[in-house]
């Protein structure tokens with residue numbers, strides 16, 4: 006994975022010193038609370054319902070075991086012994102104290118981590134495919150580009166006070182696991198007309214209260230032109246994006262109001278105006294970064310592992326996990342494994358300090374000391390020898406981290422909701438807990454097959470409910486929480502927004518309503534291979550309404 | 558309104574004419590370097606005037622309107638209605654990209670931590686409101702502008718950080 010050189014190191018250290026000074030200037034009154042706010046936000050520090058929350062960046066989800074151990078230490082020393090994996094591959098601490106935050110940032114810097122630009126109206130942490138670099142279906146490794154964008158966007162002189170936050174995602178595989186159609190800018194690595202490397206550039210996707218699927222502004226951008234072109238998009242947005250209404254300030258609204266063609270023209274005109282001097286250096290930089298992502302020291306092994314096959318045959322619990330949680334690796338004899346952080350009845354994405362240390366130790370033993378955080382709030386071990394999978398799983402199962410539910414109905418994504426978030430209109434975590442308890446039976450889960458439930462505690466949609474196969478949005482009606490259900494959302498290359506099914510449900514009714522939808526799906530699916538999403542597409546979401554409101 | 562250049566307060570040698578100042582319609586403009594409102598620029602340019610001419614623009618000009626300023630003035634004052642409104646940074650950068658070589662002034666309640674950004678985008682000076690300066694003494698701007706040893710962005714190589722990290726790395730390897 007990427008390692009800081011002396012420049013990166015000095016920039017992160019300077020940032021900690023700067024923030025220490027800013028806290029001091031807030032205390033001595035030089036800075037008003039209004040002035041301090043964007044500064045703390047750009048260091049990941051939010052004011053939540055009960056306390057500050059610190060969001061630590063995990064650039065494109067990549068984490069070493071030493072970094073994970075440090076996160077565990079921070080959880081214990083400064084917080085309540087746990088952290089929360091987010092839908093943007095970051096980790097949040099819910100209980101830090103303001104005066105201690107500069108110390109936390111120092112401790113993070115000790116392991117080459119930071120909380121830079123994890124919040125605020127700036128370019129946020131770049132996200133990517135959790136299987137980047139190892140996925141068998143990948144065209145090219147997106148991580149070097151993601152790192153280049155991380156550096157380029159860090160403390161950007163021109164783009165640190167944008168109309169609104171700005172999120173970029175990149176995928177190197179035609180099978181989109183980074184939700185590139187739902188970001189301010191989405192990049193798909195594609196081959197050009199002469200088989201040269203480059204990107205398809207998608208702009209103006211997003212969720213929130215006005216969900217939109219991103220639109221292609223460039224079919225093919227040669228890779229050496231990336232930074233110049235991104236700069237042109239950002240400048241058009243910074244000049245013309247709305248600042249009069251924060252709900253209309255995202256780039257998706259600008260693209261929508263200008264119209265795609267006019268927006269494209271503005272960007273291309275700005276791009277042609279710009280001298281392209283920096284593109285040459287960006288290419289050299291990309292090549293430097295790529296050396297950090299050279300293939301690991303893989304052993305040459307047969308693709309079929311006898312140890313794995315025997316264990317799989319003899320241990321049905323392991324077989325279930327292997328069927329559900331493994332992902333094909335580029336290299337023969339290896340696999341990528343997803344460790345779901347979705348214990349039945351638990352809080353999606355919550356990891357205790359003990360979990361973190363277990364994961365770190367296991368990553369050292371089984372996956373070159375590295376792991377990734379996925380936007381589904383899970384952990385991925387990207388490089389496990391197939392011979393080792395059974396040992397890995399046994400160790401995970403011992404730590405209650407061996408659930409075979411990746412992509413299944415209990416692999417729920419939920420935002421923090423009313424339990425933590427000051428903007429929430431309803432709770433989301435207890436809803437996730439109820440649903441996962443209702444569907445706890447692993448055999449039933451497997452029978453249902455791939456089904457993603459995503460829950461947000463308000464229309465800001467941090468729980469990505471618009472793109473859940475089943476989406477749940479928590480609202481407030483006359484002081485009572487109620488939940489709207491959407492069906493048929495899809496975050497991948499076949500992107501779709503879920504459609505609202507009808508009136509909402511109370512918090513006690515939601516789990517039952519979901520059970521009725523699922524039972525109906527099991528009745529009407531066209532054989533066991535037709536997934537919930539496929540059935541939903543074939544019949545239309547309306548076909549589920551009767552079941553949904555049957556006993557209602 | 559204190560004027561800050563590279564972290565130190567300097568004397569403002571320009572006189573800013575207010576929007577409703579009718580001096581512009583006199584036969585001859587007052588002597589000295591003048592900053593006139595954008596909507597009065599055309600008429601000001603037709604008057605006799607002993608001194609340099611600058612313009613105070615609004616912050617909603619598009620790139621075409623910015624280009625049209627080229628060759629007409631020696632100073633452009635770009636407003637920041639609020640410190641969180643970063644549009645002025647792109648206006649400055651656009652003006653520099655189109656080849657404007659005169660003085661670029663940021664006008665508004667920019668905080669100290671934005672000083673280096675402003676310079677990198679092409680601003681020469683920052684004019685801040687009096688009450689703002691009372692809370693945030695100028696030495697805070699001096700400290701903040703050199704808080705970072707370098708920057709990642711190529712082509713944003715104005716002082717105080719003269720070399721981008723990308724080009725420093727590149728030089729080290731060749």
Ligand code: SF4
Nearest residue numbers: 420426429462463467
């Ligand atoms: S969706 Fe709403 S409740 Fe949930 S985290 Fe976002 S802002 Fe908070």
